[in-house]
Amino acid sequence: MIERPEVFLRQLLDRAVEVADPMRSLKDCLPEKPKGRVIVVGAGKASARMAEAVEAVWGPCEGLVITRYGYGRPCHGIEIVEAAHPVPDEAGLKATARLLALVESAGEGDFVLALISGGASALLVQPVPGVSLAEKQAVNQALLASGAPIDRMNTVRKHLSRVKGGQLAAAAWPAQVLALMISDVPGDDPAFIGSGPTVGDPSSTDDALAVVDQWKVALPGRVREALERGSGVVRPDDPRLARVQNVIYAAPRQSLEAAAALAREVDCDVRVLGDALEGEARDVAEAQAREALAVQHSLRAGDAPVLLLSGGELTVTRRGDGIGGPNAEFCLALALALDGAGGIHALACDTDGVDGAAEVAGAVIGPELLKKAAELRCDPEVALQRNDAHSFFAALDAQVVTGPTLTNVNDFRAILVQPRPTA
Numbered sequence: 001m002i003e004r005p006e007v008f009l010r011q012l013l014d015r016a017v018e019v020a021d022p023m024r025s026l027k028d029c030l031p032e033k034p035k036g037r038v039i040v041v042g043a044g045k046a047s048a049r050m051a052e053a054v055e056a057v058w059g060p061c062e063g064l065v066i067t068r069y070g071y072g073r074p075c076h077g078i079e080i081v082e083a084a085h086p087v088p089d090e091a092g093l094k095a096t097a098r099l100l101a102l103v104e105s106a107g108e109g110d111f112v113l114a115l116i117s118g119g120a121s122a123l124l125v126q127p128v129p130g131v132s133l134a135e136k137q138a139v140n141q142a143l144l145a146s147g148a149p150i151d152r153m154n155t156v157r158k159h160l161s162r163v164k165g166g167q168l169a170a171a172a173w174p175a176q177v178l179a180l181m182i183s184d185v186p187g188d189d190p191a192f193i194g195s196g197p198t199v200g201d202p203s204s205t206d207d208a209l210a211v212v213d214q215w216k217v218a219l220p221g222r223v224r225e226a227l228e229r230g231s232g233v234v235r236p237d238d239p240r241l242a243r244v245q246n247v248i249y250a251a252p253r254q255s256l257e258a259a260a261a262l263a264r265e266v267d268c269d270v271r272v273l274g275d276a277l278e279g280e281a282r283d284v285a286e287a288q289a290r291e292a293l294a295v296q297h298s299l300r301a302g303d304a305p306v307l308l309l310s311g312g313e314l315t316v317t318r319r320g321d322g323i324g325g326p327n328a329e330f331c332l333a334l335a336l337a338l339d340g341a342g343g344i345h346a347l348a349c350d351t352d353g354v355d356g357a358a359e360v361a362g363a364v365i366g367p368e369l370l371k372k373a374a375e376l377r378c379d380p381e382v383a384l385q386r387n388d389a390h391s392f393f394a395a396l397d398a399q400v401v402t403g404p405t406l407t408n409v410n411d412f413r414a415i416l417v418q419p420r421p422t423a
Contacts (some may be wrong), residue, residue: 002266002305005345006364010400011168012307012414013151013361015262016255017400020182020407022046026053026222029180029249033058034111039175040078041065041099041168042115043123044194045352048073048080050115054056064102065115066123068354071404086357087140088125093133096126100163106175114168114177116186118408120194121154128226135220136160139263146215147317149278149294150185150351154195159208159231160223161195164242166234168197173240184250184352184410186276186312188244199246200236205229240312252276252311252409255351259414260309268307268416277411278313282333282384284314289337292344292415299419308415316356322388325356327411328399331363332389335370336380342367343418349400352408356390361402363393372396381385 002008015213019025024104030053040054040063048067052075055061060077067073083092106112127136139160143153169177179198181190191199205227212219212227234241252275260270272375273291277284288308295306314326327348338344349355349362373380376395383392393399 002416005225005366009345009347009364009414009416012259012262013347013400013412016412017266017405017407019258020250020255020338020351020409021220022053022182022407023048023056025250026050027057029247030054030057037110038113039102039106039110041103042117043120044117044408045071045085045119046117047115050180051075051078051080054115055120059282060132064093064095064099065101068119068123071406073406085119085184086144087124087137088133090123090133090212092125096163100168100171102128103115103168103172108174110175112172112175112177113178113367114198116179116194116197116229116408117182118194120197121157121164124161124163124194124197128160128162128231130351131160131223131228134199135223139223142217145318146217147280147315148211148215149315150191150313151189152211152215153157154192155203156208156211156217157195158203158233159205159227162232166196166198166200166238166264169244170234170238170240174243177244179244179246181246181248181325182408183248184313184408185210186278188248188251190248191202198244200234200241202235203233205231248387250409251391253411255412256309256311263307267304269304270307273310275311277310277314279314281314281316281329285330285333286337288323289334291418292338295417296341296343296420299417301406301419301422303419304415306418310413311410313410314385318387320386320388322383322386323358323391324387324389325350325358326358327355327362328360328389328393329384329387330413331365332380332384332392335365336384340367340370342421344415346415347400348354348411348413349402351405351412353402353405356418358390359401360390361400363389363398364400365398369396369398
């Protein structure tokens with residue numbers, strides 16, 4: 001038996017984050033520093049840590065990297081700029097213009113190293129002509145509230161940008177480009193990591209408009225007009241991408257495997273449900289609650305605990321006025337579906353330390369949660385209706401707060417199922 005389930009689950013999360021730390025993982029895929037001019041650029045919640053890891057191997061480098069506020073790291077040559085995420089701001093706009101100009105200065109024989117991780121979609125901000133920063137912010141907020149999957153959101157973002165969808169790499173032509181990526185997208189498609197600034201994309205503005213219409217994303221009039229005019233997204237066969245290499249060196253699967261190995265050390269029966277799960281957080285929670293209860297029904301006293309692990313990126317269709325995120329909402333819906341079942345504990349967190357827009361990674365639940373909520377007069381049903389999971393778990397002291405993890409391999413969910421306690 002696992003005597004302290006909440007502590008155990010937190011250890012699993014910490015292990016998953018640890019193996020995705022760029023200081024640990026990036027050096028193995030970094031080539032010998034090229035001769036001549038080397039430019040390092042990047043964006044994302046892990047990008048400053050990635051830049052720090054590069055300089056630990058290569059020494060001081062010329063470059064500019066944009067990361068989220070609070071996620072900066074000390075570098076000797078590479079400039080680190082902090083900006084807003086998940087809704088872009090003026091700092092990101094100005095930094096992206098400078099980053100693009102730096103890349104455009106590369107020439108024949110130069111080498112550009114691009115460091116891309118989750119969060120780059122909001123941090124790389126350079127709207128197409130005719131679209132203002134305020135309009136781009138409004139689109140981002142509408143996309144985040146729509147419940148659209150991340151790949152669909154990024155399709156829209158690409159066609160409203162002058163840097164995404166392969167345009168950053170095209171700007172570096174004829175220099176050689178190596179993009180090192182940490183995946184935070186289901187399926188690990190490099191075209192959707194940070195909206196693929198170094199990856200060509202076959203989609204069109206018609207595809208972007210279809211996403212807008214399907215998920216009922218409210219667009220300012222000038223934004224729709226800009227999409228109807230077309231965009232600069234680069235197709236995969238564009239000759240300007242001929243010297244580009246895209247490498248994913250860290251992904252959710254590795255982190256789940258590391259957590260699973262740690263759990264097996266204490267004789268858990270580990271079952272990985274997948275590293276690329278998508279869907280509404282509350283719907284996935286209900287499905288996993290049914291699975292956890294079925295597993296527990298099959299257990300007898302003395303059987304080994306069962307650990308259900310999963311990753312991916314869940315979504316929340318915003319219906320209320322609360323403060324929440326997909327991981328906290330998953331935990332809230334899971335607790336309701338489990339209805340206090342003894343012997344089942346769970347944790348769900350975003351590995352970057354930020355669930356939604358809150359400085360909270362996620363939450364942890366156990367059999368006593370709903371009873372405690374009732375004692376504190378916190379109604380979980382109302383909290384779920386209002387998308388107010390963070391407020392609910394804050395009141396119950398059940399939030400998981402990691403601070404900046406300096407990496408991002410998407411959601412981490414762990415459900416520990418032990419035999420139901422006997423009376």
